[in-house]
Amino acid sequence: MPSRIAKLLHRLFVVLPLAGIAAAQAEAPRWQVNMPVGVTPISRETYELHMLILWVCVVIGVIVFGAMTYALVKFRHSKGAVPARWSHSTTAEVIWTVIPTIIVVWMAYVATPLLIKIEDTRGAELTVKITGYQWMWEYEYIGHDVRFFSVLAEESNAARRLRSGIDPFTVENYLLDVDEPLVVPTNTKIRYLLTSNDVLHAWWVPDFAVKRDAIPGRINEGWFLVEEPGTYRGQCAELCGKDHGFMPIVVVAVPPEQFTAWLDERRDVQYAGREEQAPRLGAVN
Amino acid sequence: MSQTTHAGTHEHHDDHDHGPPKGIKRWLFTTNHKDIGTMYLVFALIMLFVGGAMSLVIRAELFQPGMQFVHPDFFNQMTTMHALIMVFGMIMPAFVGFANWMIPMMIGAPDMALPRLNNWSFWILPFASLLLLSTLFMPGGAPASGWTMYPPLVLQTGDAFPFLIFSVHLLGMSSILGAINIIVTIMNMRAPGMTLLKMPMFCWTWLITAYLLIAVMPVLAGGVTMLLTDQYFGTSFFQIAGGGDPVLFQHIFWFFGHPEVYIIILPAFGIISQILPTFSRKPLFGYESMVYAVAAIAFLSFIVWAHHMFTVGMPLAGQLFFMMSTMLIAIPTGVKIFNWTATMWRGSISFETPMLFSVAFLFLFTIGGFSGLMLAIVPADFQYHDSYFVVAHFHYVLVPGALFGAIAGAYYWLPKWTGHMYDETLGKVHFWLSAIFVNITFFPQHFVGLAGMPRRIPDYATQFADFNMISSIGAFGFGFSQLLFVYVIIKCVKGGQKATDQVWDNPEGLEWTVPSPAPYHTFDTAPVVK
Numbered sequence A: 001m002p003s004r005i006a007k008l009l010h011r012l013f014v015v016l017p018l019a020g021i022a023a024a025q026a027e028a029p030r031w032q033v034n035m036p037v038g039v040t041p042i043s044r045e046t047y048e049l050h051m052l053i054l055w056v057c058v059v060i061g062v063i064v065f066g067a068m069t070y071a072l073v074k075f076r077h078s079k080g081a082v083p084a085r086w087s088h089s090t091t092a093e094v095i096w097t098v099i100p101t102i103i104v105v106w107m108a109y110v111a112t113p114l115l116i117k118i119e120d121t122r123g124a125e126l127t128v129k130i131t132g133y134q135w136m137w138e139y140e141y142i143g144h145d146v147r148f149f150s151v152l153a154e155e156s157n158a159a160r161r162l163r164s165g166i167d168p169f170t171v172e173n174y175l176l177d178v179d180e181p182l183v184v185p186t187n188t189k190i191r192y193l194l195t196s197n198d199v200l201h202a203w204w205v206p207d208f209a210v211k212r213d214a215i216p217g218r219i220n221e222g223w224f225l226v227e228e229p230g231t232y233r234g235q236c237a238e239l240c241g242k243d244h245g246f247m248p249i250v251v252v253a254v255p256p257e258q259f260t261a262w263l264d265e266r267r268d269v270q271y272a273g274r275e276e277q278a279p280r281l282g283a284v285n
Numbered sequence B: 001m002s003q004t005t006h007a008g009t010h011e012h013h014d015d016h017d018h019g020p021p022k023g024i025k026r027w028l029f030t031t032n033h034k035d036i037g038t039m040y041l042v043f044a045l046i047m048l049f050v051g052g053a054m055s056l057v058i059r060a061e062l063f064q065p066g067m068q069f070v071h072p073d074f075f076n077q078m079t080t081m082h083a084l085i086m087v088f089g090m091i092m093p094a095f096v097g098f099a100n101w102m103i104p105m106m107i108g109a110p111d112m113a114l115p116r117l118n119n120w121s122f123w124i125l126p127f128a129s130l131l132l133l134s135t136l137f138m139p140g141g142a143p144a145s146g147w148t149m150y151p152p153l154v155l156q157t158g159d160a161f162p163f164l165i166f167s168v169h170l171l172g173m174s175s176i177l178g179a180i181n182i183i184v185t186i187m188n189m190r191a192p193g194m195t196l197l198k199m200p201m202f203c204w205t206w207l208i209t210a211y212l213l214i215a216v217m218p219v220l221a222g223g224v225t226m227l228l229t230d231q232y233f234g235t236s237f238f239q240i241a242g243g244g245d246p247v248l249f250q251h252i253f254w255f256f257g258h259p260e261v262y263i264i265i266l267p268a269f270g271i272i273s274q275i276l277p278t279f280s281r282k283p284l285f286g287y288e289s290m291v292y293a294v295a296a297i298a299f300l301s302f303i304v305w306a307h308h309m310f311t312v313g314m315p316l317a318g319q320l321f322f323m324m325s326t327m328l329i330a331i332p333t334g335v336k337i338f339n340w341t342a343t344m345w346r347g348s349i350s351f352e353t354p355m356l357f358s359v360a361f362l363f364l365f366t367i368g369g370f371s372g373l374m375l376a377i378v379p380a381d382f383q384y385h386d387s388y389f390v391v392a393h394f395h396y397v398l399v400p401g402a403l404f405g406a407i408a409g410a411y412y413w414l415p416k417w418t419g420h421m422y423d424e425t426l427g428k429v430h431f432w433l434s435a436i437f438v439n440i441t442f443f444p445q446h447f448v449g450l451a452g453m454p455r456r457i458p459d460y461a462t463q464f465a466d467f468n469m470i471s472s473i474g475a476f477g478f479g480f481s482q483l484l485f486v487y488v489i490i491k492c493v494k495g496g497q498k499a500t501d502q503v504w505d506n507p508e509g510l511e512w513t514v515p516s517p518a519p520y521h522t523f524d525t526a527p528v529v530k
């Protein structure tokens, strides 16, 4: 009986509200060629830094490729070009040693403040412990007595079998959907503690610009602050065995009030389902 | 650089050259640097197709979303074996082959300094590679933990595990022996007057590569041995249950792995530095600064290793150090690119096949250099790391970089090796097919990587479908284009227009002073270099 109540509660308070949010999110566009700007202050700054170095490379590329192309077109044997005999110019060599040096030192100078910000986990209001398993994630809300596993959604799991006969294009969010997502409040600094129960994994959500390794025996930490409510999808980014491609990450960000309500309901679900859930958790511990 | 007196080489070899013995024994027991060079090159070419076939299994599975052909575990075996074969079985032996053939002829030596060691270092290779390939048929399959062999995952390998370790030991041993031979040859066998700073750039890049090999191959051997003892002898170097740390292996691996990157690319730098002056009809620009740039790259390669592992969670100071040291490599690498461009500047350029591949190298290796610079920026690397952006980056430096360097070298010296000109038209067709398909294969991988596709996954979300399909088409095109390369080589070996001694339009270097094909023994009497 308690298990049936648990399922019902789960439906009412966990699945349905989140499904509404998830449905509001369009699937990622095809032909995407660039890094997402993302929805956290860090992801925005990361995107800007990425674009800055990209443009620096483009400008250098235009100059260097331009010079090469000019040489290839202009100094052709078939056009009767007569080779010069010089093979040295100290001035030129000093110039193209000094200028790149200035550029790389400047780029490091630009990147450093962002890196310091990324590593500063102080002042977090919520801590979530994330544990990697072959092949799923476990999320635990530290101090809130809520923990659960997050595994690849059934539809994707059926379609990804060898020669399953199911067209992946008919599966919503193919390989990027889970049975139960991580739910977090928006506009809240969330610290994550990351570890693994078996081999290396890496927790990557492109929209948060967060990628960090989950390492057995170590606890890595980091943080993110989601500014916009929504569903954000990522994947395990460190080879972890045969189903490395099949342990996605889904994070649903909701306004703080809704999050508090969800957390309370989710705890009730967990207690209501204790008889059913206990062996599963016991097996993990 | 080096001008030589002709006397001695031409007339002399006729009465001295006794030629090779016939049959299989010639190849099994040979101590001749040319025979051994040929075996290295042929072996590398075969392995190019073995490793290439594996990459086509990968690209076939990734042609569409959904699993069509192989199980995920076999997919991982393919990515792992493809990398191991291409790195240790293909590109490294290819450049050792060039070193064997060309270094003695370039420095005016009659042979390598340690000919028996030379024979041994080659013959280790096929056995080590077969040992590695045999793991495909073992219970549990081939290693599937990536060529990086990270624990704890690599410890889940089946029966293949000890064979993986042993074959890495053997391949490393072969490399070390080859490196010792090259150093001893260059240090002791140079012709009178051939000072170190008169040596062709190819010899310089290989001398420095050889030192890198001797420095880091034992580190890899030590690392994999620690894996072996963790697995079978109860040690806990990397096992947390016994107080070990899996991250330690990553530090050991990349202390080997980053210099390894330059072990692969420096000989290609050397080949490009030989070819560009020849077809620009102008001496290499800034020879000495090129030598110092290679030395600087080699030195820096020892202090950048942790940029492969920014996401393991390093202290801030460590991240800043490795970001800065990594970006410093851009400076000597830039010097090389600029000097090559200056070599072509005001030259008189013609576009024979070796030159075409070298020019493609200049452009496409530079693209790989740019993405490398981007990857060095730690905050951005958190997005790029272990995504297809990284796959695009290192394939740009390895395929149109190192591999194009090797192909360019093959076309450049084929007439000297065989005595025949290769088919220039077919060579050019091979070039254009390769250059176009290599970009179709790898350029879209930048896009899917930035859009969020992790590497080493056998199946992907539908949003990545289009670029993956393009990439797979490119890969098959590139793979089959290389069959043309084999045809051109066979055709050239069998016959063709007779090559002159100089082959090209007044190229520099001692190898062009001996007849084409190069006689079995060259420079029995050392030439005098002025």
Ligand SMILES: [Cu+2]
Pocket (backbone or CB within 6 Å): A132, A133, A135, A200, A201, A202, A236, A237, A238, A239, A240, A244, A247
């Ligand atoms: Cu994983």
